[in-house]
Amino acid sequence: MRRVNLDNAVWMLTGLAAVVVLLTRMRLSNEHAQSGHALVPLAIVNAHTVVGVLALGVWVYYLTSPEDLVGVVALVVWWIEVAIGLLILGRWMSRPGKHAADTTGDSWAQGPALSILGHVGMLLGISFFTWVVIADRLSA
Secondary structure: OOOOOHHHHHHHHHHHHHHHHHHHHHHHOOHHHOOOOOOOOHHHHHHHHHHHHHHHHHHHHHHHOOOHHHHHHHHHHHHHHHHHHHHHHHHHOOOOOOOOOOOOOOOOOOOOHHHHHHHHHHHHHHHHHHHHHHOOOOOO
């Protein structure tokens, strides 16, 4: 039985991070179809997408030609992305106000489980990326 080495795990998590950025974009790009109590403005969704694509680009560059400074820059951008994603999740899951619309079902999932899984997974994945960079664990 072959073991998964650390480099392969990092690449796999990079792919999953790209999926989370893409699915968040797809799920929230139409303000009228959002299912949470509070609408997430399109500007915030755009910021999430732009920062996510930037993080992916810098991270893939780091993975293909590891330089310590590039890895640190990638981590900074990833942590900004995680913060934006968790803020979006928090806003989407916020308790309804007096004038808020009720939560409606959507075609993605019943309730916030998929979003929680994706964004908490991103938090854990980027924490793992941080350890990989700080401990200099990638193969050269």
